Amino acid sequence: MITCTKKKPELFNCDLLVYFVRQVEKGYPECVNEEISQQLKLAVDSGDFCGKEDQFLFFYPGTQTNLKTKRVILVGLGKKELNRETFRRAGGLVSVQALKTKTKKMLVVVPAALDFSADEISECLAEGLILGSYSFTKYKTKTDEDKNTKIAKIVFYPEKYAVAVRKGLQKGIVAAECGNKVRDLANEPANLWMPVDFGLYASALAMKPRMSCKILETKDMKRLKMGGILAVNKGSAQPPRLVILKYQTKKSAPTLLLVGKGLTFDSGGISLKPSKGMDRMKYDMCGGAAVLAAMEGIGAEQPNGINVVAVVPATENMPGSAALKPGDIITMYSGKTVEVLNTDAEGRLILADALAYGIDKFKPEAVIDLATLTGAVVVGLGHHRTGLLANDDKLAARILDAGERSGEPLWRLPLGEEYTKQLKSEIADLKNIGGPAAGTITAAAFLEEFVGETPWAHLDIAGTAWDFTEKSYIPKGVSGIGARTLLELSRTWK
Ligand code: BES
Numbered sequence: 001m002i003t004c005t006k007k008k009p010e011l012f013n014c015d016l017l018v019y020f021v022r023q024v025e026k027g028y029p030e031c032v033n034e035e036i037s038q039q040l041k042l043a044v045d046s047g048d049f050c051g052k053e054d055q056f057l058f059f060y061p062g063t064q065t066n067l068k069t070k071r072v073i074l075v076g077l078g079k080k081e082l083n084r085e086t087f088r089r090a091g092g093l094v095s096v097q098a099l100k101t102k103t104k105k106m107l108v109v110v111p112a113a114l115d116f117s118a119d120e121i122s123e124c125l126a127e128g129l130i131l132g133s134y135s136f137t138k139y140k141t142k143t144d145e146d147k148n149t150k151i152a153k154i155v156f157y158p159e160k161y162a163v164a165v166r167k168g169l170q171k172g173i174v175a176a177e178c179g180n181k182v183r184d185l186a187n188e189p190a191n192l193w194m195p196v197d198f199g200l201y202a203s204a205l206a207m208k209p210r211m212s213c214k215i216l217e218t219k220d221m222k223r224l225k226m227g228g229i230l231a232v233n234k235g236s237a238q239p240p241r242l243v244i245l246k247y248q249t250k251k252s253a254p255t256l257l258l259v260g261k262g263l264t265f266d267s268g269g270i271s272l273k274p275s276k277g278m279d280r281m282k283y284d285m286c287g288g289a290a291v292l293a294a295m296e297g298i299g300a301e302q303p304n305g306i307n308v309v310a311v312v313p314a315t316e317n318m319p320g321s322a323a324l325k326p327g328d329i330i331t332m333y334s335g336k337t338v339e340v341l342n343t344d345a346e347g348r349l350i351l352a353d354a355l356a357y358g359i360d361k362f363k364p365e366a367v368i369d370l371a372t373l374t375g376a377v378v379v380g381l382g383h384h385r386t387g388l389l390a391n392d393d394k395l396a397a398r399i400l401d402a403g404e405r406s407g408e409p410l411w412r413l414p415l416g417e418e419y420t421k422q423l424k425s426e427i428a429d430l431k432n433i434g435g436p437a438a439g440t441i442t443a444a445a446f447l448e449e450f451v452g453e454t455p456w457a458h459l460d461i462a463g464t465a466w467d468f469t470e471k472s473y474i475p476k477g478v479s480g481i482g483a484r485t486l487l488e489l490s491r492t493w494k
């Protein structure tokens, strides 16, 4: 989608030519192009532009200049210390403006004279541009406006450091496509994206080198006594799946296990959810989508020295006549018994089986699960940070760092005996709800009962998978969160 060129920007025929400039205390922001600098000075003198972050300026060179482009956009990078997010946001801003002006072809001048590495500038600009131009038009049947929402061609012109720019660009493209893939899967309605579809999708991914996939069906789950996922599935007419997608390098390399909640529709089951906003529960598979999208990125990059296994338990949670009922006691894959007091707390039931099975089978060095698990995380952290809970400080620190680098910030919440105690049942080993207090923590404490000593981290993305903090490169709706953080982890795992 994005390529590189050596052709001088002046000579480049396009709809939009993009320059980035820093804000300065005195004088004028710097731009290497003489003709553009003239325009920039006029704009600064008139008080219209100074290069502040999120500020932009359009102008139209016409025939008086040597520029071949229809428009120029100058984008402010502000005066604060630069970071990866600055460039993602700047890239996103360009995409939004490009879409508004129906730009089809643009040239982006990748700045060299900034206090930031060229490969990261290029990587993050690409992410912002690709994530920022996302739209989901698959189900619009007209070919007009609705469909005509793509920027056909984005070209990078590196002012310098062409090799680094190319390298960064490649990384940025893979990561952004991961994010957009999550959005594509999440946007599918629940009648057209069902547990079987998770299986089909993973089988297609398994065509890549080093990848293979195995899909467990109801009969396999019965044989393996996966009482959690089977219980949640009971009220649904759609069969469940447990999708296992492996990326295998050397046997001796450490294995990272990724588990994602693939609840394709959460009605709440017999503990039915209120109807207002229930449509959004088609997004309850965002964790599963993030995990599979990350695998797609890993399959594209083929990192050495690490094995990655993704496990996605996929089912609907429906109130059919055979459905799980409040008060039912079930036996999980691990052998533990659970008293189900609320059938809407279903995510932890399917994840517990997937975690225990994945750990048993693949003996991972670490396990990370992603799930839209609790409404309580929105109360605690709002839509700005993913909740992170972990039984291992080193793993938690790694994930916090990867999230920060990816523009997907997290905040760690505690675990502890006091919380686990809230899950004590009178008649079974555990109950599936811990009362109104600390809902996100007790949900994680429930999962903790199924991971043993394996270093484990849980990402509660219920607040960030959609309605995430408004940013230029995150259009309204599903954010696609999680996949880029996982990909970043896979890149730096060694
Ligand atoms: N999928 C929901 C969590 C959710 C709620 C995600 C709102 C996004 C927005 C989950 O299965 C659920 O229903 N959790 C319950 C747990 C409760 C019954 C202990 C919740 O958070 O209300």
Ligand code: ZN
Residues within 6 Å of the ligand: 266, 268, 317, 343, 344, 345, 346, 347
């Ligand atoms: Zn639920």
Ligand code: ZN
Residues within 6 Å of the ligand: 263, 266, 284, 344, 346, 347, 372, 373
């Ligand atoms: Zn759910």
